[in-house]
Amino acid sequence: MKTVQLHDKHFKLKIPSDHIQAAIAAMASHMKKDIGDEVPLFLGVLNGCFRFVADLVSYYEAPCNVSFVKVASYEGTRSTGEVKRLIGLDENVAGRVVVVVEDIVDTGRTVEQILYDLEGRGAKRIIIATLLFKPDAYTRKFEIDHVALEVPNDFLVGYGLDYDGLGRNLDDIYELIPENENPMKNIILFGPPGAGKGTQSEILIKKFGLVHLSTGDIFRKNIKGETELGKLAKSYMDKGELVPDDVTIRMLEAVVEEHPEAKGFVFDGFPRTVAQAEALDAFLARKKTGVFKMLALDVAEEELVTRLLERGKDSGRPDDQDESIIRNRIKVYNQATAILAEFYQAQGRFVAIDGIGSIEAIASRLEEAMQA
Numbered sequence: 001m002k003t004v005q006l007h008d009k010h011f012k013l014k015i016p017s018d019h020i021q022a023a024i025a026a027m028a029s030h031m032k033k034d035i036g037d038e039v040p041l042f043l044g045v046l047n048g049c050f051r052f053v054a055d056l057v058s059y060y061e062a063p064c065n066v067s068f069v070k071v072a073s074y075e076g077t078r079s080t081g082e083v084k085r086l087i088g089l090d091e092n093v094a095g096r097v098v099v100v101v102e103d104i105v106d107t108g109r110t111v112e113q114i115l116y117d118l119e120g121r122g123a124k125r126i127i128i129a130t131l132l133f134k135p136d137a138y139t140r141k142f143e144i145d146h147v148a149l150e151v152p153n154d155f156l157v158g159y160g161l162d163y164d165g166l167g168r169n170l171d172d173i174y175e176l177i178p179e180n181e182n183p184m185k186n187i188i189l190f191g192p193p194g195a196g197k198g199t200q201s202e203i204l205i206k207k208f209g210l211v212h213l214s215t216g217d218i219f220r221k222n223i224k225g226e227t228e229l230g231k232l233a234k235s236y237m238d239k240g241e242l243v244p245d246d247v248t249i250r251m252l253e254a255v256v257e258e259h260p261e262a263k264g265f266v267f268d269g270f271p272r273t274v275a276q277a278e279a280l281d282a283f284l285a286r287k288k289t290g291v292f293k294m295l296a297l298d299v300a301e302e303e304l305v306t307r308l309l310e311r312g313k314d315s316g317r318p319d320d321q322d323e324s325i326i327r328n329r330i331k332v333y334n335q336a337t338a339i340l341a342e343f344y345q346a347q348g349r350f351v352a353i354d355g356i357g358s359i360e361a362i363a364s365r366l367e368e369a370m371q372a
Contacts, residue, residue: 005290028059048103
């Protein structure tokens with residue numbers, strides 16, 4: 001099953017793009033017969049209809065005009081029941097055939113307000129066309145003239161529809177997966193050297209029933225066990241080459257399969273690049289889940305240097321005793337993290353966590369982010 005994650009929620013495929021396009025093409029054909037020789041004004045209701053309008057008029061084989069207006073009736077995953085004043089209509093609609101184009105009609109309240117507004121402006125005929133129609137939610141008496149697809153009263157995203165700003169660019173339409181169907185919380189935990197990532201990882205694992213996945217440990221186990229993937233990975237490493245992402249993903253997938261009871265996974269050491277992040281998303285999507293959040297412990301460099309130099313007195317590790325090496329390790333970490341932070345930030349899944357304070361205080365901040 002094809003799935004996507006937007007912010008903290010997961011969605012599964014509802015209507016594939018080819019089905020959408022076939023329905024729009026059929027609608028345009030019926031609409032042309034309905035309108036006849038008139039030159040209509042297609043009036044798209046932003047924001048959700050922009051893709052639908054573009055495709056609809058491309059299938060409409062006759063002259064037409066196109067314009068857009070804006071109202072607002074959605075916030076988050078539920079209708080607010082509030083409709084703002086119609087704005088952005090500069091065209092003179094008096095005596096014209098106006099086709100109001102909506103991405104989705106549920107209660108019909110938004111369309112009703114637009115109808116009243118256009119009638120007041122002297123429109124000759126007003127035609128209502130919608131990509132999606134929810135008959136179970138519809139509460140108005142006027143008929144919808146043209147419906148491409150009827151859908152149940154579920155929350156949908158994709159093809160212009162969004163969840164808090166994300167999802168409009170998807171070619172397919174997806175429906176929300178209920179929380180009880182997708183309980184997994186997969187996180188990517190990042191922290192610079194000396195931030196206490198190991199300690200906080202153990203706390204999260206115990207608190208939320210997660211499984212720790214360290215790519216370093218997984219590589220060593222496969223190579224030592226001389227598994228097929230281990231041998232393949234070693235063949236690249238022996239040549240001084242990077243192990244391809246698909247090999248790493250297959251190793252991760254094998255470990256995930258060993259923990260069907262897991263409530264989620266903590267990914268440690270992967271991803272390191274945008275390509276790896278995309279590969280991880282695709283892998284998790286096949287498992288009907290996704291990355292819940294990237295949590296990054298944020299600690300000032302001077303504090304990190306102080307911590308590591310102090311730790312070096314007991315650990316005996318050379319890389320914890322040389323300040324120049326420590327600062328270079330932090331620099332490398334920051335460069336790698338910045339790329340991934342931007343990737344997950346664009347998806348609304350990046351959270352920076354203040355890493356200063358007691359172990360308990362930092363753990364509390366992480367727990368709060370996990371439950372947000």
